[in-house]
Amino acid sequence: MSETVESVSALIIQKLLANPKVPRDIDGNCKIMDDLAFDSLAVMNFVMEVEDSMDVSVPLDKLADIRTINDLAACVVDLKNKG
Amino acid sequence: MTSLFSKFDGTAGALGSLVEAGGRNPFSVVIEKPVSSTVGIIEGRETLLFGTNNYLGLSQSPRAIKAAQDAAATCGVGTTGSRIANGTQSLHRQLERRIADYFGRRDAMVFSTGYQANLGMISTLAGKDDYLILDADSHASIYDGSRLSPAQVIRFRHNDADDLYKRLKRLDGTPGAKLIVVEGIYSMTGNVPPIAEMVAVKRETGAYLLVDEAHSFGVMGERGLGIAEQAGVEADVDFIVGTFSKSLGTVGGYCVSDHPELELVRLNCRPYMFTASLPPEVIAATLAALEDMAEHPELRTQLKDNAARLHAGFHGLGLNASKQVSPVIAVTLEEIGQAIVMWNRLLDLGVYVNLSLPPATPDSRPLLRCSVMATHTAEQIDKAIEIFKQAALDAKALPAAA
Ligand SMILES: Cc1ncc(COP(=O)(O)O)c(C=O)c1O
Numbered sequence A: 001m002s003e004t005v006e007s008v009s010a011l012i013i014q015k016l017l018a019n020p021k022v023p024r025d026i027d028g029n030c031k032i033m034d035d036l037a038f039d040s041l042a043v044m045n046f047v048m049e050v051e052d053s054m055d056v057s058v059p060l061d062k063l064a065d066i067r068t069i070n071d072l073a074a075c076v077v078d079l080k081n082k083g
Numbered sequence B: 001m002t003s004l005f006s007k008f009d010g011t012a013g014a015l016g017s018l019v020e021a022g023g024r025n026p027f028s029v030v031i032e033k034p035v036s037s038t039v040g041i042i043e044g045r046e047t048l049l050f051g052t053n054n055y056l057g058l059s060q061s062p063r064a065i066k067a068a069q070d071a072a073a074t075c076g077v078g079t080t081g082s083r084i085a086n087g088t089q090s091l092h093r094q095l096e097r098r099i100a101d102y103f104g105r106r107d108a109m110v111f112s113t114g115y116q117a118n119l120g121m122i123s124t125l126a127g128k129d130d131y132l133i134l135d136a137d138s139h140a141s142i143y144d145g146s147r148l149s150p151a152q153v154i155r156f157r158h159n160d161a162d163d164l165y166k167r168l169k170r171l172d173g174t175p176g177a178k179l180i181v182v183e184g185i186y187s188m189t190g191n192v193p194p195i196a197e198m199v200a201v202k203r204e205t206g207a208y209l210l211v212d213e214a215h216s217f218g219v220m221g222e223r224g225l226g227i228a229e230q231a232g233v234e235a236d237v238d239f240i241v242g243t244f245s246k247s248l249g250t251v252g253g254y255c256v257s258d259h260p261e262l263e264l265v266r267l268n269c270r271p272y273m274f275t276a277s278l279p280p281e282v283i284a285a286t287l288a289a290l291e292d293m294a295e296h297p298e299l300r301t302q303l304k305d306n307a308a309r310l311h312a313g314f315h316g317l318g319l320n321a322s323k324q325v326s327p328v329i330a331v332t333l334e335e336i337g338q339a340i341v342m343w344n345r346l347l348d349l350g351v352y353v354n355l356s357l358p359p360a361t362p363d364s365r366p367l368l369r370c371s372v373m374a375t376h377t378a379e380q381i382d383k384a385i386e387i388f389k390q391a392a393l394d395a396k397a398l399p400a401a402a
Helices: A005-017 A040-054 A069-082 B006-022 B062-075 B090-103 B114-125 B140-148 B161-169 B195-205 B227-231 B280-295 B298-317 B336-348 B378-394
Strands: B039-042 B045-049 B107-111 B131-135 B152-156 B178-183 B208-212 B239-243 B253-257 B328-332 B354-356 B367-371
Touching: A005 A040, A005 A069, A040 A069, B006 B336, B045 B378, B062 B280, B090 B107, B090 B253, B090 B280, B107 B114, B114 B140, B114 B178, B114 B208, B114 B239, B114 B253, B131 B140, B131 B161, B152 B161, B161 B178, B161 B195, B178 B195, B195 B208, B195 B227, B298 B328, B298 B378, B336 B354, B336 B367, B336 B378
Parallel strands: B131 B152, B131 B178, B178 B208, B208 B239
Antiparallel strands: B039 B045, B107 B253, B239 B253, B328 B367, B354 B367
């Protein structure tokens, strides 16, 4: 089972689009807080959903470095490979 | 050149529209004079206080006031130093012994605030390879403690023992100790955790457990020790953190534990070491308030009855109030605008409560956070319910009667 940044990024986008408030034209380079207008709490809550789908925990200190959807995907892939 | 203050533009805009919508800045209310534990003068008018943390009314305890006066007269008004240098007087040791004995624990550390107690304990206990496992709705002092700690920080879903278990299981095989942090009563919503289930998870996974009893101390349990006592799981709680600033009506924080290493924590805990200790009059008042609390268990019964009365009143009006009965009762509204109008109407009509706006609320909806006291009379509670009805109608948070 090898996830790639592309596959995880696609899954994250799919999850984001389930929220009607999220713009329809997002891609992996979108900044989660700036472009999607998520506040810090909304980001943490959204990451929890991604954690559950991917069966991985993303420590909060890692979140500080994450800006884009691709950053989040890369972080998840990295954690999966370590695990 | 970039302004140092441009980062506050968002706050300035939000505050501006808040004041415009309601006429007041909700974050700069002044209690001009406390009349009693339940009434204060605000804007020149007697106002019912339903937004304090003074659950037992002890901020106005005659015994505590006298003790503070005597201590100031004999010991002075401040220590001018840290607990590990010149800031420990015999009163500090006496309070630590008293708190530890009250909880039936080996030792206690007293901090200058409850915020610092969480900051200190969490950041010091969880080291580099360790994991902090926090409830998603944790208080800011718990989050800030986790930022000061070098440990990895993982959130679990609020009050969800299965989710806690799942996240701990994912860490199977990782080196490093795991410290779970939960609260006895969540300060914004009044939610109470399924502590027995969490203890079972802790046991199965070999984690440690810290419970912040800030709002549950003096409120829950036969002797007022909090949720751990009420649920009969005290032996499984490694660390209890709490504050004197709520049920005891003074200021200061503490941690009690049976782990003998608490003595070593004192020498590694920056929020304990690098700040001045509590002044003698506060320590003396806290000791006195603790005697009041120990001698008057009926205050807790009265508090429960009062909480049930306000809770039933809100639900009777059809307001979306907290499900569980606790002294913290939150009324959730759908829109921020509505919450601002309602909060202002409440104050116009003579009731002070706390206005909580997202993102400081758990689910992006605004809350009117109400708190009940043992010293509220039935008449005061009924009057507050009447005023809530009027304010909710004015804010269109309740449908006008047909
Ligand atoms: C859950 C919780 N923990 C800790 C604190 C901090 O206590 P203090 O205000 O005494 O510093 C508070 C209150 O502010 C709280 O609500």
